[in-house]
Amino acid sequence: MDIFVQQVVSGLATGGIYGSLALALVMIYQATDVVNYAQGEMAMFSTYLAWTLINAGLPYWVAFAATLAIAFVGGLAIERVVIRPVENAPVLTIVIVCIGLLVILNSVAGWVYSYIQKPFPSPFPEKPIRIGNVFFGAHDLGALGVTLVVLLSLYVFFRYTTLGLAMRAAAQNPVSSRLCGIRVGWMLAVGWGLAALVGAVAGMMVAPVVFLDPNMMGGILIYAFASATLGGFTSPGGAVLGGLIVGVIENLVGTYVRFIGTELKLTVALAVILVVLIVKPSGLFGRAAVHRV
Amino acid sequence: MTRRNIIALALSLGVGLALVARLAVAADMPGVTATEVKIGHTNPYSGNASAYGTIGKAIAAYFKKMNDEGGINGRKINFVTYDDGYSPPKTVEMVRRLIEQDEVAFLFNTLGTPTNSAIHKYMNQMKVPQLFVATGATKWGDPQNFPWTMGWQPTYQAEGHIYAQYVLKNVPNAKIGILYQNDDYGKDYVKGLKDGLGDAAKKLIVMEQTYETSDPTIDSQIVNLKNSGANVFYNVTIPKYAAQAIKKTAEIGWKPLHLLNNVSNSVGAVLKPAGLQNSKDIVSTFYLKDPTDPTWQNDAGYKDWLAFMKKYYPEGDLSDLGNVYGYTVAQGLVQVLKQCGNDLSRENVMKQAASIKGLSLPMLLPGVKVNTGPTDFYPIEQEQLAKFDGERWVLFGEIYDASKK
Known part of the structure; x- marks a missing residue:
């Protein structure tokens, strides 16, 4: 029984990591209708900035806030400079641009900071919390909490603020929005900025676990896509829940289904997604896209 | 015959002779001239395994030092190193370029198990040495089936x-x-x-x-x-x-x-x-001296390495064992080249690499020695806990x- 609970707890911890990056993916998709393949590398790059600030002597939370601000401006700038020229191009062009961005950010980070992995501090206590024979990492719990706070803020933002509502309108119906006086171009840029900000939070919560190096988001991005697909690309809450589900399922199947073991864990996660896509293409919590023709 | 014709004849004869001489050298010893030996290398300078990139840089720095000191047997080392990103198909591409276009004498310390596996057969078909590969897999010491490939570190x-x-x-x-x-x-x-x-x-x-x-x-x-x-x-x-x-x-x-x-x-x-x-x-x-270990603080080998790093690779990380590795394997190759004397044919390079006896190198742990033989393609086989x-x-x-x- 202990092993079962411990595997679930550890699955929730990893799932929280997937969910936090999935949240950033969903965020940008909702705000701009783009699936951003460079999301992981943007988060990684922001984390390096945070690392630089912390090493310069800033207290953790000051560096945290400063990184969020820089990430927001950086995301905004990327949209203005890189994405805007191809805004109306076919989907494939945008995908290629995003992948290009991924490679560039990865190489620049390696060039500037080297590929040696670095420890990244956690704001939470190091000592694990022990209940019976089950250990909860304090950082894992804290990170999950932070992800939920981000999720809640996004919900409030998109639901109750003028800017949030304007952004949703701009993504869903650009023409009508423009007629209402919403500056659609800028709304898209703000969407990228916010996604970069959410990604930066994810990066700073992930780095203490997987350590900071330019490739730290590589594997995680695949799982984040899986989580977002499972939960639904249009549902922030679904993305986080999707992450948790993927994390727990992969651990339990790896532990208890002998012929799958640890070798086919990733395959299981992907199989789950395939099934979801066949049965419910918009994800567990996503809305089916309806277009008037 | 006018004077101009004579000059032209002499010139063409000279060019012709030079060409013949060059061809003769090329036939015997590809990648080798009277003043230079060209050596090929691949390393992941980018991508997932790029932490190992520093090994290639340390090797290049060491060869620069050797060249500054006059080279080996009068020949300077021309070290051609390409980035393969730890991706086997890229390694194949780069290695074919090294051998077929750059015409290097041999490959040295190409890094990675999957990458070296991808070129293993090719190198042995082409009969070009794949010397001191940077991986500890066991399959590199198989002279019976792969006489052109040799490992380096303990398996x-x-x-x-x-x-x-x-x-x-x-x-x-x-x-x-x-x-x-x-x-x-x-x-x-x-x-x-x-x-x-x-x-x-x-x-x-x-x-x-x-x-x-x-x-x-x-x-x-x-x-x-x-x-x-x-x-x-x-x-x-x-x-x-x-x-x-x-x-x-x-x-x-x-x-x-x-x-x-x-x-x-x-x-x-x-x-x-x-x-x-x-x-x-x-x-x-x-099997190497850890540069962060204070035991070696006053060790002559460590001091030489430190001086080398400061002069030839100042941007290198002094706590990174990769830089000790590169330095040491480069010294191993220099020993092989010295043993070769003037005969840098591919056959002789392999022959000399397979006849290293009790070689101690300054950054190997005391007691650890390099030994090879015609049937022993595992140069370093000693380690300490x-x-x-x-x-x-x-x-x-x-x-x-x-x-x-």
């Missing part, structure tokens, strides 16, 4: 043997849990341990877990290993996962005898990120010689 299997002996001698009632990377590298290490344990292997090994390099974390595997009741943890992982494993075992309160593979025993890249306190009492193996005391690795016990077992 993963040999290292596995050492841990097996250590466990058999020191841990009564051992229950071994293994975590390994699901590829040739991981399996080599596991085979070494099992061979070393012999018949006891089945009884002693209580659980084996694997991971893929695409896995974000290995937490789940560590939880399973702890639950298996193992009191020995054989950790066969690359630096990123090694650091995670050390941290996680401490976090879930598992305190086994932790055997950490040599691949990941860097203090700077693994133990520091994982937490030095969490790393206390881990056991690993060494070390235990981490919370600050640094402390060597203990004797030098273990894998060639004698």
